[in-house]
Amino acid sequence: MIKSVKIRLIPTKEQEILMFKSCGIARFTWNWALSKSEDDYKNGIKFNKVRLRTEFNQFKLQKEYCWIKEISGKVTAQIFEDLDIAYKRFFKRLSKKPKFKTKKKSRQSFYVRYDAIKFKDGKVNMEKIGKVKYKTNYKIPTLLKYINPRCHFDGKYWYLTFGFERNENQVELNQDLSIGIDLGVKDLAVINCLDKPIKNINKSKKVRKLNKKLKRLQRQVSRKYEANREGKKYNKTNNIIKLEKKIKLINRKLTNIRQNHIHQATNKIVKLKPYRVVMEDLNISGMMKNRHLSKAIQEQKFYEFIRQMKYKCQFDGIEFIQVDRYYPSSKTCSCCGHIKKDLKLSDRVYVCKQCGCIIDRDKNASINLGNYKLA
Ligand SMILES: [Zn+2]
Numbered sequence: 001m002i003k004s005v006k007i008r009l010i011p012t013k014e015q016e017i018l019m020f021k022s023c024g025i026a027r028f029t030w031n032w033a034l035s036k037s038e039d040d041y042k043n044g045i046k047f048n049k050v051r052l053r054t055e056f057n058q059f060k061l062q063k064e065y066c067w068i069k070e071i072s073g074k075v076t077a078q079i080f081e082d083l084d085i086a087y088k089r090f091f092k093r094l095s096k097k098p099k100f101k102t103k104k105k106s107r108q109s110f111y112v113r114y115d116a117i118k119f120k121d122g123k124v125n126m127e128k129i130g131k132v133k134y135k136t137n138y139k140i141p142t143l144l145k146y147i148n149p150r151c152h153f154d155g156k157y158w159y160l161t162f163g164f165e166r167n168e169n170q171v172e173l174n175q176d177l178s179i180g181i182d183l184g185v186k187d188l189a190v191i192n193c194l195d196k197p198i199k200n201i202n203k204s205k206k207v208r209k210l211n212k213k214l215k216r217l218q219r220q221v222s223r224k225y226e227a228n229r230e231g232k233k234y235n236k237t238n239n240i241i242k243l244e245k246k247i248k249l250i251n252r253k254l255t256n257i258r259q260n261h262i263h264q265a266t267n268k269i270v271k272l273k274p275y276r277v278v279m280e281d282l283n284i285s286g287m288m289k290n291r292h293l294s295k296a297i298q299e300q301k302f303y304e305f306i307r308q309m310k311y312k313c314q315f316d317g318i319e320f321i322q323v324d325r326y327y328p329s330s331k332t333c334s335c336c337g338h339i340k341k342d343l344k345l346s347d348r349v350y351v352c353k354q355c356g357c358i359i360d361r362d363k364n365a366s367i368n369l370g371n372y373k374l375a
Helices: 013-042 049-059 063-070 073-091 205-227 238-271 284-288 291-300 302-316 361-370
Strands: 002-010 108-111 118-120 123-126 130-135 147-153 158-165 174-183 189-191 274-280 319-323 349-351 358-360
Touching (some): 013 049, 013 063, 013 108, 073 108, 174 361, 189 361, 238 302, 274 302, 274 361, 302 319, 358 361
Parallel strands (some): 174 274, 274 319
Antiparallel strands (some): 002 130, 002 158, 123 130, 147 158, 349 358
């Protein structure tokens, strides 16, 4: 099983310059490779990562591109692997067509040569960058093969992420406890065996305050853009740059708060040591088409919740089941099994005509999920 780890880096000024350079060259190479392969495609030439990489190695020999050599060759070599994966996913209809990367919108990141990585005395060795100080509470195992190491900048700090092979935890599970989880918009999750739901963090004071601040800044920026406009040209003043930086940092903070919340929630569930966890296989892409729901779902990070639940279960040997979305988890009475066909989305309380049971709609669904029997 692969465990992935993220640690914060504390580079020196010189190291940071090289790291930004690596991000820039990675983006440049990606765009070069993408535009080349699109041209090739128009001329009936199929994408081939090896041929393209060879072409790039020729290209970068030109004098005016000598700056590419200032960083590790593995950074650019990896781009062709990444593009190959992106195309394969696109052809399998798993993701959208690979896009060009812009300085503003794309994640600033680059690949780090895996076999050069070494952790020693609180520093990690990165090829061509040197020994970079890092900070983590996690005990990093040494003398292992680190898988797919990447370095990225989130607008404030630098991070190194990597994976490594790890054995499952030996956890004694409660063979009587099957946990059902109902994800929702009102609360993040309702759990069959817990009295209180896991709250929707976006409704907390802290997040609402940050959101308000964000909206105010966004309005300010657009007003400033409008005020400094010359015809069709939008000018970036120092004030605008300052405001945009502030916006970026608030967005970063929001992302961290949401991510943290999900980690706490999934940890709490795994700590109950159930022998299995049952969730609905949500039709998220269908729900995303509903404009009212899509924002709430995006902010609640349902995908991320499911992803974390899955791997944390795997680590502890807990069975993870996703029930297909036609399973009537909401319509069934968790008391007597009666199915209420005319249950509306607006019915927040489930009232059973058969046995008289009255129960919160989401609680009812979570109990049904927990009781799910494999067909
Ligand atoms: Zn009933």
